[in-house]
Amino acid sequence: NAGVTQTPKFRVLKTGQSMTLLCAQDMNHEYMYWYRQDPGMGLRLIHYSVGEGTTAKGEVPDGYNVSRLKKQNFLLGLESAAPSQTSVYFCASSYGLGNSPLHFGNGTRLTVT
């Protein structure tokens, strides 16, 4: 039981390049989330999904797209990376809402030069 797995762990991009971050969970959780964390700051929600085939915007969605084609996977895409997107990205999942804790992955450290 791996929990929440994020790939890759590290990536360096040049400005304008694109990439996809993959999040996979093996807990049959309905809800999945993408957060970013900048140095010295708390986590900010980018996008989330309340079930397979659904996505919704969080606090800071601009510059990102997401897809949830399979229940166990939640993909975060950067179409044209910018230095402002240099951050650590965390994926999380939960079984439900309210009385259901979020389980987090160990993050993807992205640097855009």
Added chain:
Amino acid sequence: DAKTTQPPSMDCAEGRAANLPCNHSTISGNEYVYWYRQIHSQGPQYIIHGLKNNETNEMASLIITEDRKSSTLILPHATLRDTAVYYCIAYSGNTPLVFGKGTRLSVIA
């Protein structure tokens, strides 16, 4: 969900109990009090949560005041590995989980 207020930092001697306070004076009846922690560079780790009653698990205890306007997370015997940022969050599920700045706990040998 209700805003929470935590001290920015605290110190605790190794082996002693760490008591981390949190104020959530505007919490509503359907909001749970959640605690997470983040050890340097790792993903946030769920610790405990509760609605009205005090809760205990293998990691910590959560004490919620009767009026639910504040709570305390207790780590009974803090170790160096408990050094982390601790987040207190009021969460109902009506909106996604939002993290504040938390309390940076330093456990000192």
